[in-house]
Amino acid sequence: MITTHSVTSADGTKIAYDRYVPTGGSRGTVILVGGAFSYRKFPKMVELAELLVRSYGLTVINHDRRGRGDSGDSPDRYDAAQEVDDLAALLAAEGGTAALFGWSSGAVLALRAAGSGRIPGISRVVAFEPPFVVDRTRHVPPPDLAATLHQLVAADRRSQTVRYFMTKAIGVPAPFVGLMRITPMWSKLTAVAGSTPHDWAVMAEYMKGRPLDPADWNGVRVPVLVLSGGRSDALLRTAAGAATAVLPDARHTEIPKLSHNPDVRLLAPPAGEFLTTHAAPTT
The missing domain is CATH 3.40.50.1820 (Alpha/Beta hydrolase fold, catalytic domain)
Structure with missing residues (x-):
């Protein structure tokens, strides 16, 4: 039930x-x-x-x-x-x-x-x-990630927020993210783009390499x-x-x-x- x-x-x-x-x-x-x-x-x-x-x-x-x-x-x-x-x-x-x-x-x-x-x-x-x-042998997010992410969310730039978080926070290669933009999944990602600063608040201290x-x-x-x-x-x-x-x-x-x-x-x-x-x- x-x-x-x-x-x-x-x-x-x-x-x-x-x-x-x-x-x-x-x-x-x-x-x-x-x-x-x-x-x-x-x-x-x-x-x-x-x-x-x-x-x-x-x-x-x-x-x-x-x-x-x-x-x-x-x-x-x-x-x-x-x-x-x-x-x-x-x-x-x-x-x-x-x-x-x-x-x-x-x-x-x-x-x-x-x-x-x-x-x-x-x-x-x-x-x-x-x-x-x-x-620091692999991807390490940039130190100014929070400031840029917050600006994108405040401006309601959802596609850019998703692209930025995926490439800079998670380390997904940009060409792969580009391909994702033409899939049905992209609209689902942009719908929750504004939540990404909450994830970063949880993770920031532990992703510094x-x-x-x-x-x-x-x-x-x-x-x-x-x-x-x-x-x-x-x-x-x-x-x-x-x-x-x-x-x-x-x-x-x-x-x-x-x-x-x-x-x-x-x-x-x-x-x-x-x-x-x-x-x-x-x-």
């Missing part, structure tokens, strides 16, 4: 979400935290939610992060703490205890929420390919499963190993045939098994 709801975050922003409930008793609750340009109706987020419900008996909360879909926004105010508050509001509305599944920048947000000390009900975290940039500081992650005291794909860029595979090394209770699984644009049928099993291990059944 799928029902749609909303919750109000600490700053008054409305956060919309879908609740997927399995038939029979639930084996626990997981909140999905999408990455850049993702939203709750994004097909792979929906597919992941459906698989975790159907195959693992989990209650799944699939939400629109602020600035996307049916959720509200906080224009000109971009702070990772706001999105931690959003997750706190979701978790409180759904019984006070839940795991988090984060994808890309959403994985970093999930880890930051778990380490914030402000949401004691987080039980565990799945972090799929957090895009940390821990050395320097090693992760264990002190930044000591607060993540819950079990963490870091997932990466064998077909993903080397930067992401390196980031997965670096994250695992600094988290107090983490293990890393690389899925050989997976990429950052994943086959959800390969992604769901290790996540579902981890999320239901020792999980207390609920009714």
